[in-house]
Amino acid sequence: MDTIIGIDIGFGFTKATDGKSFQVFKSIYGEAIDFQFKESLLNSDTQQDEHLQIDIEGTSYFVGELAERQSSNRHFTLDQTQFIASSTKILALAAISRFMNSGKQSFKIVVGLPIGHYREYKSELTTMLRQSHHITATDSKGERKELLIGINDVKVIPQPIGSVMDRLLNDAGKCAEQRFAQEKIGVIDIGFRTSDYTISDKARYSERGSLTTQNGISKAFETIANKLKDSCGVNVELYRLFDAIETGSIKIRGKGFDLRKITQLAFQQLAANIASDANRLWSDDWDMDAIMITGGGGSILASHLQPLLEGVIIPIEQDLDYRLHNVRGYLKYGCNIWQKPAPDTTTETTSEE
Numbered sequence: 001m002d003t004i005i006g007i008d009i010g011f012g013f014t015k016a017t018d019g020k021s022f023q024v025f026k027s028i029y030g031e032a033i034d035f036q037f038k039e040s041l042l043n044s045d046t047q048q049d050e051h052l053q054i055d056i057e058g059t060s061y062f063v064g065e066l067a068e069r070q071s072s073n074r075h076f077t078l079d080q081t082q083f084i085a086s087s088t089k090i091l092a093l094a095a096i097s098r099f100m101n102s103g104k105q106s107f108k109i110v111v112g113l114p115i116g117h118y119r120e121y122k123s124e125l126t127t128m129l130r131q132s133h134h135i136t137a138t139d140s141k142g143e144r145k146e147l148l149i150g151i152n153d154v155k156v157i158p159q160p161i162g163s164v165m166d167r168l169l170n171d172a173g174k175c176a177e178q179r180f181a182q183e184k185i186g187v188i189d190i191g192f193r194t195s196d197y198t199i200s201d202k203a204r205y206s207e208r209g210s211l212t213t214q215n216g217i218s219k220a221f222e223t224i225a226n227k228l229k230d231s232c233g234v235n236v237e238l239y240r241l242f243d244a245i246e247t248g249s250i251k252i253r254g255k256g257f258d259l260r261k262i263t264q265l266a267f268q269q270l271a272a273n274i275a276s277d278a279n280r281l282w283s284d285d286w287d288m289d290a291i292m293i294t295g296g297g298g299s300i301l302a303s304h305l306q307p308l309l310e311g312v313i314i315p316i317e318q319d320l321d322y323r324l325h326n327v328r329g330y331l332k333y334g335c336n337i338w339q340k341p342a343p344d345t346t347t348e349t350t351s352e353e
């Protein structure tokens with residue numbers, strides 16, 4: 001039987017699950033460096049589980065944190081068109097390779113696209129993924145394994161709808177919370193690069209009321225990076241700010257900078273912009289029952305956003321990292337449409353109106 005996998009490829013992180021475990025790695029890849037050189041570097045500072053290396057069509061790639069550390073030639077693109085064309089396949093296959101327990105396995109996958117690109121790239125993405133992929137995975141000891149990944153079916157859904165599916169369905173893909181099948185719910189999905197807004201009306205995706213903006217968490221990171229540039233003249237790459245912002249300080253050329261105050265200001269400003277976009281976009285949707293905040297950025301901004309949004313907020317369940325709610329919803333949706341001969345009809349509705 002085919003293994004069902006949910007994959008959420010964000011600009012910040014690639015998230016995937018088969019229902020047993022989650023894979024999360026930064027959405028970065030780069031050319032793998034030559035073996036001898038690599039071995040001497042990796043033995044010292046890379047743990048086995050972080051080593052994600054695959055060969056696709058004759059090119060060897062490091063993926064995720066490994067690429068960030070070791071590849072000289074990194075692809076970390078914030079341009080959406082380029083992102084979908086060049087990166088999706090590499091990131092998706094790297095994620096799938098982690099769930100394989102034999103050299104040959106077949107899958108059905110549910111994958112999300114940003115709202116703004118859903119219609120345009122849905123079929124391109126399906127065609128790109130729905131085929132047999134021969135890849136080679138290399139572990140940290142340099143051992144290579146041939147893998148045959150057969151993708152027999154692909155379902156593409158608008159990214160934030162994953163969080164609605166996560167609440168609507170249980171792990172078996174059956175309807176669990178009826179309100180999500182009956183109500184009109186606004187979803188704000190705050191990611192690294194983008195904020196996606198959409199409405200789930202009786203579990204049906206409505207293109208009206210949907211929007212993608214560039215107000216992701218990286219906007220706040222840019223504000224902080226600019227401030228650092230002003231104070232010390234160094235251009236800090238955005239993805240190198242993750243840890244610094246989390247701990248509240250950064251050391252540049254040996255000198256420490258306190259980031260707490262500027263971080264709070266930047267987050268407050270970003271939340272104000274996100275809330276005003278939502279209030280404007282949904283001004284005529286006064287019949288909306290509630291608003292859900294999701295995405296990794298949602299966990300950071302929720303407390304700032306709540307007082308600024310016009311509507312009732314559904315608290316996100318705290319059982320899981322906010323970044324993973326969409327992808328867990330994709331998997332449940334996959335179980336709903338593929339696992340049983342007669343799927344529950346209430347949820348066969350994610351397709352666009």
Ligand SMILES: Nc1ncnc2c1ncn2[C@@H]1O[C@H](COP(=O)(O)OP(=O)(O)OP(=O)(O)O)[C@@H](O)[C@H]1O
Nearest residue numbers: 010011012013191192193194216217295296297323
């Ligand atoms: N445990 C965590 N580790 C890292 N980042 C986290 C964590 N929890 C929340 N975040 C925040 O989550 C953000 C990424 O969220 P998410 O994974 O939803 O974005 P994305 O889907 O990759 O981006 P986009 O939706 O723009 O494509 C980061 O910018 C970070 O600020």
Ligand SMILES: [Mg+2]
Nearest residue numbers: 010159191295
């Ligand atoms: Mg996302």
